[in-house]
Amino acid sequence: xxxxxxxxxxxxxxxxxxxxxxxxxxxxxxxxxxxxxxxxxxxxxxxxxxxxxxxxxxxxxxxxxxxxxxxxxxxxxxxxxxxxxxxxxxxxxxxxxxxxxxxxxxxxxxxxxxxxxxxxxxxxxxxxxxxxxxxxxxxxxxxxxxxxxxxxxxxxxxxxxxxxxxxxxxxxxxxxxxxxxxxxxxxxxxxxxxxxxxxxxxxxxxxxxxxxxxxxxxxxxxxxxxxxxxxxxxxxxxxxxxxxxxxxxxxxxxxxxxxxxxxxxxxxxxxxxxxxxxxxxxxxxxxxxxxxxxxxxxxxxxxxxxxxxxxxxxxxxxxxxxxxxxxxxxxxxxxxxxxxxxxxxxxxxxxxxxxxxxxxxxxxxxxxx
Numbered sequence: 001x002x003x004x005x006x007x008x009x010x011x012x013x014x015x016x017x018x019x020x021x022x023x024x025x026x027x028x029x030x031x032x033x034x035x036x037x038x039x040x041x042x043x044x045x046x047x048x049x050x051x052x053x054x055x056x057x058x059x060x061x062x063x064x065x066x067x068x069x070x071x072x073x074x075x076x077x078x079x080x081x082x083x084x085x086x087x088x089x090x091x092x093x094x095x096x097x098x099x100x101x102x103x104x105x106x107x108x109x110x111x112x113x114x115x116x117x118x119x120x121x122x123x124x125x126x127x128x129x130x131x132x133x134x135x136x137x138x139x140x141x142x143x144x145x146x147x148x149x150x151x152x153x154x155x156x157x158x159x160x161x162x163x164x165x166x167x168x169x170x171x172x173x174x175x176x177x178x179x180x181x182x183x184x185x186x187x188x189x190x191x192x193x194x195x196x197x198x199x200x201x202x203x204x205x206x207x208x209x210x211x212x213x214x215x216x217x218x219x220x221x222x223x224x225x226x227x228x229x230x231x232x233x234x235x236x237x238x239x240x241x242x243x244x245x246x247x248x249x250x251x252x253x254x255x256x257x258x259x260x261x262x263x264x265x266x267x268x269x270x271x272x273x274x275x276x277x278x279x280x281x282x283x284x285x286x287x288x289x290x291x292x293x294x295x296x297x298x299x300x301x302x303x304x305x306x307x308x309x310x311x312x313x314x315x316x317x318x319x320x321x322x323x324x325x326x327x328x329x330x331x332x333x334x335x336x337x338x339x340x341x342x343x344x345x346x347x348x349x350x351x352x353x354x355x356x357x358x359x360x361x362x363x364x365x366x367x368x369x
């Protein structure tokens with residue numbers, strides 16, 4: 001089997017209920033700039049990144065795929081995934097302009113597409129190709145906890161997720177201009193959901209270290225499972241100091257774009273829950289490297305889902321460091337084989353591939369951007 005054509009796409013889809021906000025961003029759409037890799041066998045592999053649907057930068061990603069990496073892939077055997085990843089990663093002209101930037105996101109989309117192809121070629125779901133055993137992964141839901149939701153809406157949505165849809169874990173956004181109000185938000189959520197539900201909080205890098213020490217120390221009063229991205233994303237020593245100061249565990253990884261970044265935090269004892277993302281790292285190949293590193297340190301891996309969970313569910317089923325996965329539903333209507341949640345658990349996918357193939361409706365929508 002040989003690669004015959006590289007075809008890029010950009011998919012922008014609306015978020016669930018109009019617009020959402022955390023402490024640092026406000027968006028109405030989610031972006032999936034990606035690639036379809038065609039072969040002489042007729043099989044096509046799909047891969048994509050995850051963005052804030054900013055068309056100029058999405059085009060930078062797809063242009064990099066098409067003009068920088070594409071010519072290197074033509075004629076190659078797509079099943080040699082790790083070898084191709086290493087070849088593309090070490091291409092000096094591309095490496096020169098960024099080891100964790102636009103080329104890295106472009107490589108991630110390509111890598112997902114290659115794994116999708118390899119799994120399809122063996123007629124297996126990716127989790128089985130990676131050596132996993134069928135197991136349901138518990139889901140936690142982020143889509144009820146946005147910072148722009150008023151408190152009554154947040155509580156109503158969280159109660160619906162727990163009481164009606166069977167979730168046993170939810171995440172809410174903090175980092176407003178009033179940290180005291182943030183703490184009251186957490187307290188009200190705990191009172192509404194009871195003691196058996198896991199509650200996580202996400203600051204999206206908004207707090208200073210003194211704020212994180214002052215207000216983060218009070219999260220233990222509400223039995224918060226973790227505090228995510230409490231301070232600036234790249235501040236290794238700040239996270240280390242915070243981890244040694246407060247009781248609530250730290251989670252991060254959404255804004256770490258290479259295995260080297262993760263290594264710095266893990267070696268510094270600055271993270272407790274490791275959150276790699278195939279849409280930020282260079283695909284499944286580098287995600288697996290980070291998961292193995294975390295596993296060696298006996299740290300749980302709970303991915304951030306820039307892919308909306310489509311690829312990550314395969315990775316989580318296959319890797320022993322994983323038993324929990326974030327869920328955000330934005331891509332569900334636009335995928336050929338969308339992820340499914342029942343009673344708070346991801347269902348085991350059975351279709352061949354990585355779960356990254358868009359639906360026919362999505363493919364039609366792409367042509368309108």
